[in-house]
Amino acid sequence: MKKESPLDIKALAQGAKTASRVLALAPSSRKDRALQRIAEALEQRVPEIVAQNRQDMAAGREKGLSEALLDRLLLAEERVKGMADGVRELASFPDPIGEIVGGRRTREGLELEQRRVPLGVVAVIYEARPNVTVDAAALCVKTGNSIILRGGGDAFLSNQVLSEIVAEAVYAAELPKECIGFVASKDRAVLGDLLGLTESVDLVIPRGGEKLKQFLVEKAKVPVIYAAGGNCHVYVDAGADLDQAVKIAVNAKVDRPGVCNSAETLLVHSSVAQDFLPLVVDELRANGVKLYVDEETKAVLRVEQVEQVESAQEVHYATEFLALEMAVGVVGSLEEAVQHITRYGTGHSEAIVTQDLEASRTFVDAVDAAAVYVNASTRFTDGAVYGLGAEIGISTQKLHARGPMGVRELTSTKYVVKGRGHVR
């Protein structure tokens, strides 16, 4: 079933580019009709989707994928319906394209306006979750962008059937089906080629860990927004409410360990280490979390707790576990916590637990990340929570988009300037 026939990625991208000029000028009603068609088709073709997904799941089990990864891969009927609902919700939102984001009459009397326009062709590179195929394609239809989908090999059949469904629905709504490009190849070389297509690809969004990011840093000639990994920290300050701190640390780790906004390291101020660490270690262990702790932590744990933890190596502080594992360290000061985060953090989500106003201000100012939390779990970094609607990823870089990326982040602007024979 797996198609590994030679794929002309350049032609696919060029087709997406040509189609993007049609999509860019399509009226909102037609784009929303395409979204409605996608939702209907998903619901009608549940059995087919589930059948393809079952093959991916079986292969994944055979390959020994972790339970967390298998859970991300799974497409049950309910999840497909959830995807369809998400697409319908997106159809109901206002069209970002054509919005006038600013303007003025210039001193010279020119009428200046800045309009929101599509980017053109957006390539999304993603891993296990096949729902990204639909979510990302729907966001691109809404924002008038062609999309090139390059999913992970483990979800290949699921992604393929979903992208077919989406492309057919788009075509049924009288938009070019080349707007939806599916990279029907697991070949890394094809991905490399895609990253060099500066003539036709306007943006690549890699959704994956630091390894994928490094591959792109080396290879990409096209513009990239890294929706990269989150090595997120919870720092429990000297001024923390320790009950809050336990709840936040546990939630940030165990609520959904496989996602990027979950915490990977717990930092604790030395002045509360003795009171806090035995409490939180009990809770984390009760939730099945494997712990890598430093010597200072061991020194304040009860004897039977010490037996339940491992010694932290530097690598643990640098790892995004994406699993029920956590590194723990004691710091002598807020400044030391900030230094640790500056060194090991990936600029995603960082939290301080404190009732001390000055400490919270210092942490918020000094930590350089997309989202900084005071007395809340890092798990809240999410487009829906932030009120952006659906998201195509969470940017950990500073250009163009930082934090959850919604429809607006999938657009650019164009200045339109009208004169009456104006010259300089």
Added chain:
Amino acid sequence: MKKESPLDIKALAQGAKTASRVLALAPSSRKDRALQRIAEALEQRVPEIVAQNRQDMAAGREKGLSEALLDRLLLAEERVKGMADGVRELASFPDPIGEIVGGRRTREGLELEQRRVPLGVVAVIYEARPNVTVDAAALCVKTGNSIILRGGGDAFLSNQVLSEIVAEAVYAAELPKECIGFVASKDRAVLGDLLGLTESVDLVIPRGGEKLKQFLVEKAKVPVIYAAGGNCHVYVDAGADLDQAVKIAVNAKVDRPGVCNSAETLLVHSSVAQDFLPLVVDELRANGVKLYVDEETKAVLRVEQVEQVESAQEVHYATEFLALEMAVGVVGSLEEAVQHITRYGTGHSEAIVTQDLEASRTFVDAVDAAAVYVNASTRFTDGAVYGLGAEIGISTQKLHARGPMGVRELTSTKYVVKGRGHVR
């Protein structure tokens, strides 16, 4: 005088990064005081600046630089004072850093705000004009970013003295002088190294032509915003007011031929070619413009005009002359004009001259460029004209910034989220 001693670009960038964290948290008053100091120092040290510039000018003349380039290189007393005035004006603007650009109370009761923050370290790569040294450095001080300046070899001594003056003034205002990094080397390999410093450089802005752009596309691992060349077009539509069209075409070419927003190609609808082309060719020739025209153009020129023009080759349509040279072509339709611009344009500034409303709408929608003009010269693409204040360049890409880049485009944002023990 030319220092070509080995330069540790990595250490320079790391110093700029460390300094950027201090600058990021500096109060507005201190940053504005630094700008005032820069302005004062420029005025006080005019003789020194002019002396260094004279050496660059002499070397440039010897090397045979064109008059246009020599004009860009020149720093007379008046120009230095103009730079100082620009820096003072910037000091008087509100601080973009710390601005709350959005926020809400989320459904869960979290207090969410999106704050404007600096990017960190911005590297600017530029060519002949030494005033960029001061303009770009001042914009970076204002926006709390460290800057790394890498100017063209022809302006080396001018750039060196200017960056010294700026760094000393910044230090005198109690900000780290490492905020102002000057690449005291003309070595292309050093530039290549700079483009790989992903740990310390947050953005590179190349201000130069397509060759510089291609070098960066190949080499850059750090994020880049291309303030690249402008192969700009003026299209004279069937519905044009021909008097307006002559004025606009001539202005777009001759007002300041050495800058990126000047026009390089004139496209004329066949239905007005006979009336329009003889008129505009007279005017352009009277202004000393060398013309490369197609056969259709020749066919409608007067005999003595034909002798004054050259035949256009494809390369002429693809060239940013940055000089008193222009390619001319006749097109059969608006669509053909758009196709020509899509093929040869660089996404900078494009103009249509027409009184036909529908034609103007079609052109504005179909042309994919940072700025699209109706009945106005392409020369207006400029931060000051657009009301952005000073600009650090004109972006020809779609991510982060498109068109003139002012202070806002030198910033990122950070989400700050406050809870009361919130967990998911």
